[in-house]
Structure formats: C-alpha cells, structure tokens
Amino acid sequence: MTFSSKLLLFGEHTILRGSAALALPLPLFSGTWAYSTPENAPALQRNLEEWCQYLAEQQSKGALGVELDLSRFREDLAAGLYFDSNIPNGYGAGSSGALCAALYARYALQPIERTDAARYPELKRILGQMESFFHGSSSGTDPLIVYLNQPVLLQADGSIQTLEVPDWPIASDGYQFFLLDTSIQRSTAPWVNLFLERCNEVAYLQSIQQELIPLTEQAIAGFRAGDWPGLFEKWENLSALQKVNFAPMIPESFQALWAEGLKGGHFALKLCGAGGGGFLLGMGRTGHLPSNAILLERIANSE
Structure with missing residues (x-):
C-alpha cells in the first residue's frame, strides 16, 4: 500500500485566524514499506529505531491514545524494513505525515476506520502525537490527510469533513x-x-x-x-x-x-x-x- 504526499491548497496560516483550509493527498510523491538486506537496512531506516522507542514510551504513559504492535515493528526493523519514499523532506509535502500514516495503518491493533468521520478529531490527535517525534509538536493534519487519502476541509473550530472535489483543471x-x-x-x-x-x-x-x-x-x-x-x-x-x-x-x-x-x-x-x-x-x-x-x-x- 502506498501513502501519498499532501498538498495544502488553501488556508495556509489563515486557518490559525478563523478561516477554513482545504488539503488534498498529492499522488505526485509517495512512500511505501519495503525490505532491504540487514547490512543495508540501517542506512535506509535512519531514525526509525529511535522513533519506535519514542512511541513505546508514549504508549507506556498512555499518551498515545492507540495500541501499536511495536514488538512486531521492532522485529520487522531487524528483518530490514524501511520506508521507501520520494516525498521531499522539509518541503511541507508531508514526508513525516506519510510515514506516520503508514505505521498507523500497519501496526495499530484497533485502528479507527477511514469511514468513521465522528472519530476524525481523535484520529488527528493520535497521529499528531506520533508525528511530534519529528517536529517537537504536530497538529496531526498531515498524517490525517495521508491516512484518509481524501480531500479534507478543515475548519478553525476543529471540525473535519472529507469532500468530493472536481478533477484538476487540465x-x-x-x-x-x-x-x-x-x-x-x-x-x-x-x-x-x-x-x-x-x-x-x-x-x-x-x-x-x-x-x-x-x-x-x-x-x-x-x-x-x-x-x-x-x-x-x-x-x-x-x-x-x-x-x-x-x-x-x-x-x-x-x-x-x-x-x-x-x-x-x-x-x-x-x-x-x-x-x-x-x-x-x-x-x-x-x-x-x-x-x-x-x-x-x-x-x-x-x-
């Protein structure tokens, strides 16, 4: 399963002052789980081991809000698992968001269904806590968009709505x-x-x-x-x-x-x-x- 980058189409900064924002998955870039040989995997895994430890600490404190199968994640890392992605880092395209969405989809023991709109705010908070390892703090918006793989209308009051949108203009x-x-x-x-x-x-x-x-x-x-x-x-x-x-x-x-x-x-x-x-x-x-x-x-x- 592939996880797309994301695009904030409208609402940059203004959502912090009361406007809506519209964000979409961007298939131009994407990432997926893959395996490498044990000798080559460490260079490809980068900080996945440290992230796993962070997630374990958050989970033990009850701060994560979801139970992840981190034992299996560790086993998979030892077997050469890494996230193969061409999403550029430091571009606001959701590189860490795609990684969080991919880990949640693979290792959450009781994941929130993509169709469960009533729990989107909860899902956003969980994914934000997971992504905070990379940014110090995260709203969870990027991984939510990637995980849902649908256009999302975000309101300043915290409400979240998936949308049907027209094709891109050609x-x-x-x-x-x-x-x-x-x-x-x-x-x-x-x-x-x-x-x-x-x-x-x-x-x-x-x-x-x-x-x-x-x-x-x-x-x-x-x-x-x-x-x-x-x-x-x-x-x-x-x-x-x-x-x-x-x-x-x-x-x-x-x-x-x-x-x-x-x-x-x-x-x-x-x-x-x-x-x-x-x-x-x-x-x-x-x-x-x-x-x-x-x-x-x-x-x-x-x-």
Missing part, C-alpha cells in the same frame, strides 16, 4: 495548477511563529481578517465548484495579498517571478504551506506557465 480547460521547486528545505514552526507575531499588529490582523480570510473562503468555494476562470481571479487576488502580507515567507530568488506573474496576468503564485522554501503553488493559463513548472495533472482524490 490544459484543455485553459488553466492548470503547478508547483515550483525553490530548492530550499525549511521548517514550518519559524514561519508560523512569524505570522502569529505579525497578527499582534492591528493593521496586519485587520488585513488578514477583512481581506485574506474572506478571499480564502471564496477560493475554496470556487475550487469545489470547478469554476476555473472564477478561481483564477481569486487566485490572482490571493497572490497579490500574500505578496504584501507574507513577503518574508517568499524566497528572495522567487520574488521577481511572483511579481512577473501578477503583472502579466498569465499565472499567479501563492505559498504552498508555511512558506520560506519548499514548493510554491501556482495556477496559470495554459501555455503561459513558468518554464520550470511541475504540472499537477491528476486528481488528488481516492478511488
């Missing part, structure tokens, strides 16, 4: 989604902290609440309706607002391209997650995308 629709690789690994926490600090400024918070959040909600509605021309207009407006409000989070080497897209009217860029590096997410008119665009042609929905 070339014949006149619009396409794409990623840009900044080649910069980053950590989420510093950029989240910067956003929260800026929200202490009255004028900044007003811009977020009165402009960016309503526009984010409108963009989510446009995406769900499959209204690509209308969504592109909203995307351009989001790009312009992010250029002002999230300027420090846009890598300096991509600021000129960001401005070029807005000026030309052919494509527009926005953050893909917390910013500071990783991927940038774009929407543009067919035939007018940046030369290094990574096209997102496939639907990010489960079968």
Whole structure:
C-alpha cells in the first residue's frame, strides 16, 4: 500500500485566524514499506529505531491514545524494513505525515476506520502525537490527510469533513495548477511563529481578517465548484495579498517571478504551506506557465 504526499491548497496560516483550509493527498510523491538486506537496512531506516522507542514510551504513559504492535515493528526493523519514499523532506509535502500514516495503518491493533468521520478529531490527535517525534509538536493534519487519502476541509473550530472535489483543471480547460521547486528545505514552526507575531499588529490582523480570510473562503468555494476562470481571479487576488502580507515567507530568488506573474496576468503564485522554501503553488493559463513548472495533472482524490 502506498501513502501519498499532501498538498495544502488553501488556508495556509489563515486557518490559525478563523478561516477554513482545504488539503488534498498529492499522488505526485509517495512512500511505501519495503525490505532491504540487514547490512543495508540501517542506512535506509535512519531514525526509525529511535522513533519506535519514542512511541513505546508514549504508549507506556498512555499518551498515545492507540495500541501499536511495536514488538512486531521492532522485529520487522531487524528483518530490514524501511520506508521507501520520494516525498521531499522539509518541503511541507508531508514526508513525516506519510510515514506516520503508514505505521498507523500497519501496526495499530484497533485502528479507527477511514469511514468513521465522528472519530476524525481523535484520529488527528493520535497521529499528531506520533508525528511530534519529528517536529517537537504536530497538529496531526498531515498524517490525517495521508491516512484518509481524501480531500479534507478543515475548519478553525476543529471540525473535519472529507469532500468530493472536481478533477484538476487540465490544459484543455485553459488553466492548470503547478508547483515550483525553490530548492530550499525549511521548517514550518519559524514561519508560523512569524505570522502569529505579525497578527499582534492591528493593521496586519485587520488585513488578514477583512481581506485574506474572506478571499480564502471564496477560493475554496470556487475550487469545489470547478469554476476555473472564477478561481483564477481569486487566485490572482490571493497572490497579490500574500505578496504584501507574507513577503518574508517568499524566497528572495522567487520574488521577481511572483511579481512577473501578477503583472502579466498569465499565472499567479501563492505559498504552498508555511512558506520560506519548499514548493510554491501556482495556477496559470495554459501555455503561459513558468518554464520550470511541475504540472499537477491528476486528481488528488481516492478511488
């Protein structure tokens, strides 16, 4: 079984101030359990042994909220088990989230079913506790999206709803989604902290609440309706607002391209997650995308 990367399509940072967020599994990258020879496995396993120990400690304290078959996990590690993944680290694409979802799916003795919507908040908390080993703390959002393998609408009040969404726009629709690789690994926490600090400024918070959040909600509605021309207009407006409000989070080497897209009217860029590096997410008119665009042609929905 493979576990996809994830894509936060809308709601970066603004969900912390009351907006919804829309996230999807991203089949462009993925990971799966695999076996190697005992002599080669340690280099591939990296910190899985340490993670297993962390999970055992959390489980013994009753802090995990789930019983994992860690004895079998240890046996499998000794036999050469590792997580074979091409999800880039430090990009906000859910590399550790995919690993957590994969371990939960394989070793949870009484896993919460993917169809049990009433228990999604509980599942999110469990997966967040598992992922905290990698980040110090985790909301559990990334592994939840990967585990459910469905588009998810997240509300600021903590409610979680899986969605049916339209196919990605394709070339014949006149619009396409794409990623840009900044080649910069980053950590989420510093950029989240910067956003929260800026929200202490009255004028900044007003811009977020009165402009960016309503526009984010409108963009989510446009995406769900499959209204690509209308969504592109909203995307351009989001790009312009992010250029002002999230300027420090846009890598300096991509600021000129960001401005070029807005000026030309052919494509527009926005953050893909917390910013500071990783991927940038774009929407543009067919035939007018940046030369290094990574096209997102496939639907990010489960079968």
